[in-house]
Amino acid sequence: MNIRNTLAVLFMAFGLTLAALLVPQVLESNRTYTSTNDQIVVDQARNDVFEAVLALRKGRTALTLLAMRGEAGIGLRDDLAAAVMFLNRAAQTFAMSENAVLRQLSDPLAQQADRLSDNAVDFANITALGDAEAIAAALVMQQQLFVEVQHETLLVRQQILQEVGIPDTVMGALQMMRNYILSVSNALNDDLVLAAPNGPDGNRIGLRQVQSSVDRMTTINQFYSDIASAYRPDTIMVALDLAAYLDSTYLPTLNNYVAAVSGNGNLTAAQRDWATTVNDADLLVNQTTARLFAMSQAHLTSEREEARRMLNMMLILTAFVVVMFGLSLYLVTQHIVRPLTYVQLKINDIAAGHLDPIIRKKLLLRDLDTVFDALRALRISSRRREMLTADRLALNEHIVEAHGILRSEVDAAAKVQLSLLPRPERVGHIRFSSLFQPSSVVAGDTYDFINLSDTRVGLFQIDVAGHGAAAGLVSMAAHISARRALRGIKPDINLAQSVQTMNAHWSPELTYFTALFVEFDATSRVARLVQAGHPHPVLMRKDGKVLRIGQGGLPIGVVDGAVFDMIEFDFDYGDRLLVFSDGIYENFNSEGEIYSEERLVQLLQDNASCSTADLVEVIKSSVVSWNKAGVPSDDVSLVIAERI
């Protein structure tokens, strides 16, 4: 799982969680707002329905009094108009509601309003005709209609309550207040009817009922006053004026009136007082109703504002969260994932050897700057390494080239050196055979044999310490000096003296070397030998006797004024002299065992009867096979001089 996928999953989960948290909140806020908005409208309709009920109740009372006294009720026409207006308005409000149940309430209310209107027209017509009996019958019917309409309207009020319910405690308290007002209104209207003189059931019955009505109103008043003091006094306060008035003024006045009717006190004055208080109470009922409506509207409006504020807050919060989410997404993808992907790509490129420049964008995160710095450092070091490799390859090529040149020069030097070496041949009375096996291209060993005069032949062998080009060049210089030394032998300068001169002239800048010089003299059948640090040669007599000769001597180039000894020995027909450098016996095998002079001498003794050619082969195979690699560690050179 890579960074990109992980972050995609994380962001998706994070986004979904945020959405799951925020969306219900927003929807809930919106729902609250819409429902409080609805509540305001419903409350208006409720108030209209309530007002209609109050108007109908008052209308009924007016009708009753009209029937009882035969006098036209002053307020009847107003009550009827008010009831019709309130019902119609409530019907219109419900008609526009989005709630289907409430919408269904519209028609019944409108129908009740129509019934009232139609009946009012009929009643006016009948009244205009002046038929007392017909008028009385119409009055009864109208009373009946008012009761029915009021009943229907109260049913609608019940349905509203069931459908909409009470949204909160404040509205609950206000609903209770309206019920209280309704009760008070009922009681007031009952009182008006019952206490009226010349009532249908007579004063006595009326008074008894008035008395019970007073008691009931007292109870109601007490009940709501208690609630008012204990429960939401701020809302119930509006009804306290009415309650206080009923308690302090209306009820005592009514009691006085009842007492006056029973014969206690001035009846006319008591009746007048009571009529005044009834009007006042009615006025208070209307005022209280209006105040309750204002309160419920104010409360719902503030609730709506609160809901609106909450909704706005939720919307702002949501917008903020969405912006932050988008911003993080942008930051993470553009400033983390993309650069990291780029770095990853580049590292792969560098690993694959593609060292294109690194494009660097502006980055917000300093950590990634460091990563980019590291990437650049990596690229630069890779670049440097690439260049170093190229340099090394070029250098290697140079070395190979230089080595080739050097090699060809060394090969040329080797050719020169080989050209200095004489072929096996007969010189004068001596036949020379040789074995030469350099351990590298150019040898430190060299030898030569030359004719010095009709009767004399010279031989020398040289071994410059070490081998290779440097030793080879010194050996060539030594070769030339040695030839000069042999040719330098004069009647008054013997071989030893000539070698002394050579030693004296040998440049101190050059390495020392060992050498062996021999002068074969045919006339006297002797040979003279000067040994300069070179191994003792082997003398093989014709009779097979093998002996080492010579007394040693300083090498050339060690001591400036060195004096060299010369020995003279018989060298007759069939005698053989073997001259060799130390390389022939200082040869180690793989076990580190040296070939040794003793082994060489033994080999020669064992093969003393061999011909010279065979002897060379025997020595060659013995020495070469000693070293398994077949390459001697030092130059091997051997010259055999045979007197013929």
Next chain:
Amino acid sequence: MLNYSETQDDMILVLEIAEQRLEASNAPDLRDLLVGRIENGSDQIVLDLRQVTFMDSSALGALIGGVKKMRGLGTLALSGANGPVLQLLKLTRMDKVFPLYPSISDAVAEMKG
């Protein structure tokens, strides 16, 4: 790589070679050792060859290099040379170039004397 031990006895520097073979492979080291000590001011040197069983012409060249560096202003003595080494020294008449002693103590005693 040349194995050796070094002791200073009064004015005499004793270099004891701990190699069995002195040849082309370690001859340059031997030369550097000798030349280095001489350049550092040692003019009485005993080179002990008791443990050496073989010496070739390259090693001999190193010894000669040491002597030439000394230029007769000091002494480079050899001690303990035996077998093929002694033979080589005699063959090449190195007894004329280096004082030869049977042992270190002989050399030191003689040189102090």
